[in-house]
Amino acid sequence: MFQITVSVDGSKADWLYSVEDIIKNKLGTCSAVTALHMSGSRLYCGFGCEPEFRVQMCSVIKDCLIEMFAVVTKFDYIKRNLSICLPSLRYEILLRTLVAFDRENEHKILSDVIAVEDGMALDGIFNFKLGELKERWLEICRLTISNGAYLNDDDTYNELLRFLISAVNPKINKLTVCERDGKYRLTGNLKNSLLDVNAGDSMELMYYLIDLAPLELVIDGGITNSELFGRLTGIFDAKMSNSRKNKTKK
Numbered sequence: 001m002f003q004i005t006v007s008v009d010g011s012k013a014d015w016l017y018s019v020e021d022i023i024k025n026k027l028g029t030c031s032a033v034t035a036l037h038m039s040g041s042r043l044y045c046g047f048g049c050e051p052e053f054r055v056q057m058c059s060v061i062k063d064c065l066i067e068m069f070a071v072v073t074k075f076d077y078i079k080r081n082l083s084i085c086l087p088s089l090r091y092e093i094l095l096r097t098l099v100a101f102d103r104e105n106e107h108k109i110l111s112d113v114i115a116v117e118d119g120m121a122l123d124g125i126f127n128f129k130l131g132e133l134k135e136r137w138l139e140i141c142r143l144t145i146s147n148g149a150y151l152n153d154d155d156t157y158n159e160l161l162r163f164l165i166s167a168v169n170p171k172i173n174k175l176t177v178c179e180r181d182g183k184y185r186l187t188g189n190l191k192n193s194l195l196d197v198n199a200g201d202s203m204e205l206m207y208y209l210i211d212l213a214p215l216e217l218v219i220d221g222g223i224t225n226s227e228l229f230g231r232l233t234g235i236f237d238a239k240m241s242n243s244r245k246n247k248t249k250k
Contacts (some may be wrong), residue, residue, distance in 0.1 A: 003048045004061065008122040013043040015122060018072045020045070023064045030056040039110045058116045065122070072139060073126060074106075075099050081141040084148040089203065090157065093231075096210050098140055098166045104169045109133055157235030166234065168213040175214035176241070177205065177232070178221050186216070202228045209236060 008016055016036070024034055030053035035046045035088060049057045078098055086094065113129045150156040173200055175188040184199040186208055195212075199205035209232075210216070217238040223229040232238035 001048050002051050002054045002057070003045055003046060004058070004116065004118045004120075005046045006061075006065075006120045006122060007042045007044045010038065010041045012076075012123055012126075012248075014076075015040075015068055015072055016043055016045055019064045019068045022067075023047075023061065026060045027057060030060070032057045055227050058201050062111075062114055062116045065114055065116070066107055068122075069110050069114075069126070069130070069133075070103055070106050071099060074133075077134065077137050078141055080081045081138055082144060084145050084151070086148070086151060090151070092203065093206050093210070094144070094151070094157075096162065096207055097161050098144065100168045100213065101140065101164045102136070102167055104121050106133060106136075119147055154230060155234070158231060162237075165210065165213050170213045172212050172214050174216040174218065175209075175212060175250075176218045177209075177223075177238075178219075179223055182221065182224075186212075206231065 002144065006016075009242065013191070020034070020036065027034065027047070030049055032049035032053060034048075037044055037046075047057060047061060071077055075095070079095060082095065082098070084091070096126070103158070109132060110130075144151075147160075159231050172188045172190055175186060178185045178187070182206045183201070186195060186197050186205070188195045188197060197208065199208055214236065217232060217236040219229075219232065219238050220241045222240070223232065
């Protein structure tokens with residue numbers, strides 16, 4: 001059996017835990033197994049498969065680790081360095097948007113840096129191989145902090161997020177949001193499947209929208225939360241559906 005073990009310091013165990021289920025699900029296609037265990041101050045994750053699935057397993061591990069560094073690790077790094085006075089809801093949305101910003105280029109950099117091999121230490125990669133990315137992330141924090149005084153203004157805040165999201169490669173072209181009983185349903189066509197998900201509240205809805213970065217956002221039936229409606233139109237240039245426009249005219 002072909003085996004690989006990766007590890008991370010216990011203080012950063014959430015990095016591995018965040019992608020554990022995703023890795024397990026994707027490795028099912030190559031009949032690979034995984035096992036997590038703590039030893040001393042480090043968390044270890046072992047992977048094993050038959051030799052004929054070696055390339056496939058390593059590819060899955062690499063893709064998931066790239067996503068881990070680009071999302072979870074970046075989130076932690078920016079949050080530690082983004083000292084700015086904003087209401088918590090506004091701060092969290094900004095933080096998620098900064099994490100999504102420039103993700104395509106960052107994936108390319110990470111793909112060049114990460115080489116899956118036995119004994120690799122994820123915190124070692126972060127400490128010694130991500131200098132370029134960490135400098136980029138730190139510069140984002142500096143620029144945001146230097147303009148922090150303007151971010152309590154709704155129009156300026158929305159304009160900044162709109163600019164940041166414009167640099168995110170969209171995962172979907174057209175997305176429709178519909179509110180029902182204070183919850184939100186998102187529907188649209190992905191490249192190879194239909195998207196139909198429910199967001200429990202306005203914050204979860206914003207997280208979905210930031211991640212999907214739709215080219216076109218349509219509101220079907222209206223949004224009762226005026227602050228949320230302002231964000232959807234100000235950040236995503238959301239439009240009312242034709243059916244809604246016709247009802248409004250009547």
